Amino acid sequence: MDMLFSLRSGQKPGDGPVPQSSPLEVRDLTVAYNRKPVLWSADYTAPPQGLIAIVGPNGAGKSTFVKACLGLVPSVSGSVKVHGSPLGKRRSLIGYVPQRESVDWDFPASALDVAAMGRYSMIGWCRPVGRAHREAARACLDRVGMADFADRQIGQLSGGQQQRVFLARALAQEARIYFMDEPFAGVDAATERAVIQVLRDLDSAGRTVICVHHDLQTVADYFDHVLLLNTRVVAAGPVGTTLNAETLHRTYGGRLGPADVPGTRKYVAEAGAA
Amino acid sequence: MDSAEILATVTLRAGFNSAVVVAGTACLGIAAGVIGSFMLLRKRAMVSDALSHATLPGIALAFLAATALGMEGRSLPVLLAGALFSGVLGVLAIQAVSRFTRLPEDAAIGAVLSVFFGVGVVLLSHIQTLATGNQAGLKTFILGQTAAMNRNEAMAIAGLALAALTACVLLFKEFRLLCFDPGFAVGQGWPTVRIDLTLMGLTTLVTVIGLQTVGLILIIALLIVPPAAARFWTEKLWAMLVIAAVLGGVSGWLGASLSALVPRLPAGAVIVLVAGALFLFSFLFAPARGVVATAWRQTRLRLAYAEQAALTALLHGRHPPSRRMEGWLKFRGMLNDGALTQPGREAARAAERNRRLWERFLIHYPTLVPGRANWGIDPIDRVLPRDLVLELESFPESLSP
Secondary structure, X not given: OHHHHHHHOOOOOOOOOOOOOXXXXXXXXXXXXXXXXXXXXXXXXXXXXXXXXXXXXXXXXXXXXXXXXXXXXXXXXXXXXXXXXXXXXXHHHEEEEOOHHHOOOOOOOEHHHHHHHHHHHHHOOOOOOOHHHHHXXXXXXXHOOOHHHXXXXXXXXXXXXXXXXXXXXXXXXXXXXXXXXXXXXXXXXXXXXXXHHHHHXXXXXXXXXXXXXOOHHHHHHHOOEEEEEEOEEEEEEEHHXXXXXXXXXXXXXXXXXXXOOHHHHHHHHHHHHO | OOHHHHHHHHOOOOOHHHHHHHHHHHHHHHHHHHHHHHHHHXXXXXXXXXXXXXXXXXXXXXXXXXXXXXXXXXXXXXXXXXXXXXXXXXXXXXXXXXXXXXXXXHHHHHHHHHHHHHHHHHHHHHHHHOOOOOOHHHHHHHHOOOOOOOHHXXXXXXXXXXXXXXXXXXXXXXXXXXXXXXXXXXXXXXXXHHHHHHHHHXXXXXXXXXXXXXXXXXXXXXHXXXXXXXXXXXXXXXXXXXXXXXXXXXXXXXXXXXXXXOOOOOHHHHHHHHHHHHHHHHHHHOOOOOHHHHHHHHHHHXXXXXXXHHHXXXXXXXXXXXHHHHHHHHHOOOEEOOXXXXXXXXXXXXXXXXXXXXXXXXXXXXXXXXXXXXXXXXXXXXXXXXXXXXXXXXXXXXHOO
């Protein structure tokens, strides 16, 4: 892994510390809705490699964290830097997969229309979507196994297919860093496999992927790093060392029962004993 | 009025003035159809209603101000400037109410719409009592009147409507993104507030130039009814815009023609009636989403279910089909002398496989059934991606009931 990283940044191993800025640096980020803070003074520095999961109970500010990083909700305080620069200058580096429920799927658009939206900022103001961009969007649909459904109206797709279309749109952005809000929520097993394959491809292509993830059971299987969030940042780091009974207990408190998350029974039992 | 006269007006042969008015109103209808489509998809249809009602106090105040300054009170630019001012004020008031209070937006719209309109009506009654005596024309702004319109005004309306239309065509991609997923647009760095304001501005423009012809109560119909009717015909945005433009244009054209023939008939009402008739027709007969087409699809679906059940029963030598189903299968060439023909057996096996895969899909992923798929009937290979179909096929038989 060290070698891969060094090769990508054009440095030979042993050249000494490389002043490599993190893909995402969040400092003291606070967000409040109606005077109630949902995210409180969050600090986070994303590692240069590996898939990252944001985990926490409902209402812990996971989506808010992502939206604040993207500038979709105003923050009360704090700063977000993407590859060392303020967000405003790095928009083209950022890809986004919102929650599936955030849009009206009855909208008159085909899967290809939606995927092509990922190209809009490259196309620029007032210009139509040209053939090259449409083909690029079609290739992205193909990567998520949706090429056969390119011309289908989006309302006629299943939940998993709609999620794949959103993923294709993000791929079409050709970003460096991807924020995904619950990409595995309510999808079928085939879609889940297709999505995780795409995420791993992105990771090995040197892209940063940060996912809000609701399923504790699969965190360790799918992700390399974890950010445990409950209004504040509880813990962050590699999954193996960060995700343990103590941190889970601090993140979820009494809300976590073994029945809720069968896969983490071990962690929870330890947490109860501690 | 005889039919020849009607025909002459509708086909623009009843004098240049009337032709210009009719063409101008048609242009207005086209622009309103396109801009209204985006407003409908942005779920802002009612905001444009509030906007149009909020223009009335502006018109009245502009008249009073101009008269007080010794100018001609009924000068159109002055009145429209007033309408623009108070219309924008109304929209800002809605945004302020829904942003700084916990009231839902529809309550804010209702409050602003009625208060502004009430103020306008009071001001108008006050103007009626004044001695200037030149206020008669003001009332035409409420219900619209094409007969009083002159050539230059009609040309100005046409020009502005076409300008608004051009802006809409240029910003097609931006508006589509804004209407579908504003959050994603912000994430990409698009200035959504400015794009939203542009769309709102174009709506305001169409509303204000439509005040004279359609009137402020009914201009909303020209912005909503043609797009809503167009939605029945298509699942494509560009097609929806074209159809809405055509329906809006036809409504404006016919409405203005009829109103020009009968000077006492409010143009707005006639235009809205034409648009309403087109809406009713689309609602009933549009092939994509119309009521008749939907009912027809459901009938065919029921027949397909019955046919499948009968074929499966025959294949396994279970109970024979009903007399009517027997006749139907014979007609389809699937049954001969009480036994399945070769095509009949093939259809039965295909139906059985399809049904089995559908059942597995429904058992394993009950929440994921595609919105408009017909369970068990639509070929599953056409509805689901290939990897998912392969997965369903790989499930052991015991998982099916």
